[in-house]
Amino acid sequence: MFDQFRNKFPLTDEKWNEYTSCFNRIEVPAKTVLIEEGEVSKKLFIIEKGCIRVWFNNNGKDLTSQFFFENQSVASIESFIKKFPSPVVVETIEPSVLWWISKNDVDTILEEIKEIPELRDRLINMLFQRTFDYMKHFFSFIKDSPTQRYLSLIEEKPQIVQRVPQHYIASYLGVSTVHLSRIKSKLVHKNN
Amino acid sequence: MFDQFRNKFPLTDEKWNEYTSCFNRIEVPAKTVLIEEGEVSKKLFIIEKGCIRVWFNNNGKDLTSQFFFENQSVASIESFIKKFPSPVVVETIEPSVLWWISKNDVDTILEEIKEIPELRDRLINMLFQRTFDYMKHFFSFIKDSPTQRYLSLIEEKPQIVQRVPQHYIASYLGVSTVHLSRIKSKLVHKNN
DNA sequence: GGCAGACGATAACATTTGTTATCAAATGAA
């Protein structure tokens, strides 16, 4: 799992082995809850195989905020960093193979590597990138119609449309399942 | 303007004076464009007095993404950091007193202070905070009705409701000016 | 003072989107 990244990190073999051995491999079925709402999340997950959905409960309704696929890392980020109760549920969609690491181990590693500017800069860059991604998604809710958001999703994140059940996509786009059906139906008729 | 922050920064008087002298004071009327769409923004602004709106053009329509008031710093953040053409317009709403600093000076200062862990941590914290703020605003578009968003705005950012013309608030909430009028009207009638 | 433009309320109508209910197809478990 981690060998593919070995050459990207300027670490000794010893340190590399020490760090990668902090990760624990698990296999879980679909619809496994990895982090519950209200729990203080002490785990960070990396997806080897499968697909994860982050959602929260709003007046009894499922609202999906993000999807994650192979090679992405997932946590209830605010909970993981600030030790707040998680506002969101993290749950598998497909049967998945995951690696998790505890917050303690992450903190230890971060403390050790912070002297390596290359890694520090990369982490800061990741933070900015995540900020920009949120901005982009946020803007689309103000400026685009649901139909346009769906078309952008097909264009920019085809994995989601291909692998995720449609009612989750609807809750991600902020529309009802019925309306997403209508949107798809209209698009098909327009193209004929 | 900067004296009120003097004791928050662990710097020598010499460095403090050197850094604060990088800022330039300007007074501008209402509706002054500070950063145009498509421009690579090389300035960061701090508001001494007044109020600023960040917006972008979407098919001829004004869409407001943020408001800023006294003591806040404003830039077309992605443009400022990554030197992209700015996707947004930054514009005063009220006659304002501003201080601006060039990107060159910011880079110089950041390079010098990065050895001070207190400042580095504070900067990283600010980045996280901004990420979380975006998340919150973004969630509200998925989970709240326009009426609820307007009520939250009154609750959490009363300055905006008090100081900003209503059609800008409508474009910030993602509704038409007519509909925001209706929302206000319904709230008034409900309370009587 | 008078005028133009900005701002906001309201009405009438059009369009979009949600809700509820029903049905059909696919899927998974016993």
Place this chain on the structure above:
DNA sequence: TTCATTTGATAACAAATGTTATCGTCTGCC
């Protein structure tokens, strides 16, 4: 296989929101 569950399409109706137009008020400017 068979049955229950999940998933998705569609119809009919209700509610929310946008669009266009009109009017009144306020403000800044000459």
